Amino acid sequence: MKDKPNKNKLYYTILISVAVILTIVVGIVFLSKPKEEKDEKELAYTDLIQMVANREIEKIEMTVGSTSVKVTVKGSEEGKEKNSIVPSTQAFIELIQDEKLNGNDIELVQKPASVVTKIFDTIFSLIPTIMIVALFILVFKMQGLGDKGKIYGGDENLDTGVTFKDVAGLDEEKAELIEVVDFLKSPEKFQKMGAKIPRGILLYGKPGTGKTLIAKAIAGEAGVPFISMSGSEFIEMFAGLGASRVRKLFEKAKKISPCIVFIDEIDAIGSRRTSNSGGESENNQTLNQLLVEMDGFESNETVIVLAATNRPEMLDKALLRPGRFDRQITIATPDLNGREAILETHAKDKKFANDVNLKDIAGDTAGFTGAELANILNEAAIIATIKKHEAITKEDLDDAVKKVTVGIEKHSRVVSEKDKKLTAYHEAGHAIVSKFLPTQQDVKEVSIIPRGVAGGYTMYKTNEDKYYISRTEMKEKLVALLGGRAAEKIALNDISTGASNDIEVATEIATDMVTYYGMSDVIGPITLKPKDAYEQRIYGENIDAAIGSEVKNLIDNAYKEAQEIILAHMDKLHAVAGRLLEKEIISAEEFNSFFK
Ligand code: ADP
Ligand code: ZN
Numbered sequence: 001m002k003d004k005p006n007k008n009k010l011y012y013t014i015l016i017s018v019a020v021i022l023t024i025v026v027g028i029v030f031l032s033k034p035k036e037e038k039d040e041k042e043l044a045y046t047d048l049i050q051m052v053a054n055r056e057i058e059k060i061e062m063t064v065g066s067t068s069v070k071v072t073v074k075g076s077e078e079g080k081e082k083n084s085i086v087p088s089t090q091a092f093i094e095l096i097q098d099e100k101l102n103g104n105d106i107e108l109v110q111k112p113a114s115v116v117t118k119i120f121d122t123i124f125s126l127i128p129t130i131m132i133v134a135l136f137i138l139v140f141k142m143q144g145l146g147d148k149g150k151i152y153g154g155d156e157n158l159d160t161g162v163t164f165k166d167v168a169g170l171d172e173e174k175a176e177l178i179e180v181v182d183f184l185k186s187p188e189k190f191q192k193m194g195a196k197i198p199r200g201i202l203l204y205g206k207p208g209t210g211k212t213l214i215a216k217a218i219a220g221e222a223g224v225p226f227i228s229m230s231g232s233e234f235i236e237m238f239a240g241l242g243a244s245r246v247r248k249l250f251e252k253a254k255k256i257s258p259c260i261v262f263i264d265e266i267d268a269i270g271s272r273r274t275s276n277s278g279g280e281s282e283n284n285q286t287l288n289q290l291l292v293e294m295d296g297f298e299s300n301e302t303v304i305v306l307a308a309t310n311r312p313e314m315l316d317k318a319l320l321r322p323g324r325f326d327r328q329i330t331i332a333t334p335d336l337n338g339r340e341a342i343l344e345t346h347a348k349d350k351k352f353a354n355d356v357n358l359k360d361i362a363g364d365t366a367g368f369t370g371a372e373l374a375n376i377l378n379e380a381a382i383i384a385t386i387k388k389h390e391a392i393t394k395e396d397l398d399d400a401v402k403k404v405t406v407g408i409e410k411h412s413r414v415v416s417e418k419d420k421k422l423t424a425y426h427e428a429g430h431a432i433v434s435k436f437l438p439t440q441q442d443v444k445e446v447s448i449i450p451r452g453v454a455g456g457y458t459m460y461k462t463n464e465d466k467y468y469i470s471r472t473e474m475k476e477k478l479v480a481l482l483g484g485r486a487a488e489k490i491a492l493n494d495i496s497t498g499a500s501n502d503i504e505v506a507t508e509i510a511t512d513m514v515t516y517y518g519m520s521d522v523i524g525p526i527t528l529k530p531k532d533a534y535e536q537r538i539y540g541e542n543i544d545a546a547i548g549s550e551v552k553n554l555i556d557n558a559y560k561e562a563q564e565i566i567l568a569h570m571d572k573l574h575a576v577a578g579r580l581l582e583k584e585i586i587s588a589e590e591f592n593s594f595f596k
Contacts, residue, residue, distance in 0.1 A: 051073070052095070059107040070083060169334045170210060181222045199305060199326075202319075202325040204312045204331065205330060205333075209371075211331050216262075231266050254297075257302050267310070271315070333367055367462075406459075421577075429485070430502075431446045431483075437565075440473075445457075516528075
């Protein structure tokens with residue numbers, strides 16, 4: 001990624017130069033040529049020939065390199081000339097000379113080209129050369145040939161300075177990878193024993209779960225260099241460059257072995273090979289080169305290739321064969337203990353007030369990645385600095401969590417009374433409906449202060465991490481999501497666009513229930529959701545229709561149930577919405593006090 005801005009700069013320089021040249025050329029064309037052409041005394045070429053033959057023309061003036069001629073008609077007043085364009089100057093000159101031989105007294109004057117025309121011609125003839133030279137420079141730069149500092153275009157971070165103790169949680173993953181560290185440290189030991197050590201290890205996991213971090217830590221632990229590149233760098237490349245880049249990366253790796261090669265976003269080059277057309281085939285070349293390199297290691301070359309992806313199902317199966325990325329490790333989002341450990345790691349260099357308990361924060365952040373947790377602590381430190389606090393307080397941390405999850409609070413946005421009322425009923429609807437659904441989490445906070453793109457929000461407590469979600473829980477989630485829309489409709493007798501995101505999420509959940517989790521009795525336990533665009537559909541139109549009607553049933557029933565709950569608790573809806581309009585934000589205790 002580091003060399004991206006340079007590449008862009010080069011692109012822009014070339015683009016701007018070409019634009020400037022074109023502007024000059026166009027400017028000259030407009031300044032010189034059209035002046036004559038706009039002349040109303042334009043004489044058609046056929047008429048001109050006729051008049052020459054009729055000996056009506058006194059003089060013809062031509063300029064070298066121009067097809068425009070000046071014509072003086074016999075007997076016309078002094079200075080009254082006409083213009084004409086001749087298709088071929090050579091043929092025209094021959095024609096006039098023929099006429100002269102036949103006794104025509106026509107005068108032919110040939111003038112040298114004007115300075116402006118000369119410049120114009122020179123520039124015009126140079127343009128192709130300039131373009132070709134520019135293109136060559138561009139290609140050279142992209143291949144890294146013009147740039148002695150870097151042999152290849154990837155990121156070079158030979159000494160990462162990261163070790164396993166910088167990687168919090170992920171204990172099992174670290175335990176699995178410790179043998180790789182051992183191997184990098186003393187490969188002979190393993191070779192003597194005849195042990196085969198993995199060439200390639202694939203790390204599966206969401207962005208921010210620490211895949212890059214753990215790859216760097218392996219290099220750091222073993223004290224070997226770390227070189228890396230990202231699959232996304234190849235997306236806009238010229239044909240053949242991807243493959244040559246991969247070759248250079250591995251050339252370098254072999255030279256400095258033992259070392260770690262890290263390929264981020266490998267799905268960008270390693271997607272399934274499907275066709276041989278256009279961009280696909282470029283991808284194929286890059287992927288093929290990668291496969292060749294993976295197969296081509298000598299036994300004395302201690303290079304371990306780690307690759308990361310978030311979309312394992314997209315990968316070409318050839319990548320996963322023995323001797324290539326035959327070992328796969330899933331890096332999951334951290335559990336409660338993992339989150340606490342990550343928070344502690346990133347809290348080390350920060351000052352906290354006494355009311356802060358990182359365990360509580362870990363409890364509130366189920367599903368967060370390591371990167372998001374690190375981000376929360378950083379945001380909290382920024383908030384504390386702005387508020388001139390001595391140390392980071394619990395409130396700063398809570399604000400940071402909200403900033404990262406719902407977006408930044410927007411006090412400046414002017415909200416009309418009507419919008420406020422709508423938001424109040426909408427959010428009160430979510431909160432009240434969830435209150436009466438046994439599987440749904442308790443409400444933590446309800447607010448009608450705009451944050452990010454949301455006009456308001458209802459926050460729920462997160463309880464312990466769960467690995468499975470039941471059908472009942474998913475159905476009730478749909479009810480809770482549609483509670484906002486139901487409240488708007490019943491209390492205000494109108495519905496708004498504010499529920500669009502709820503509806504989107506609900507539709508997605510209902511579709512997954514039917515097509516992925518096999519939770520529809522009509523369709524049964526079959527996976528019908530294509531994993532990617534390439535996968536063949538195994539079902540016909542009648543199943544398509546059944547999916548549609550099952551999804552619709554789930555949503556319809558959930559919406560009905562949401563309305564029933566609202567109708568049964570109208571007094572609470574008015575009370576909570578009323579309080580929201582008054583205070584804009586209400587806590588869990590305050591919300592629960594309505595139900596005593
Ligand atoms: P990925 O490669 O999976 O997208 P990264 O390794 O780039 O994620 O993680 C981004 C940042 O998140 C790291 O630099 C680190 O600050 C933080 N982070 C992620 N996971 C952990 C972890 N297990 N322990 C400590 N920090 C972590
Ligand atoms: Zn909503």
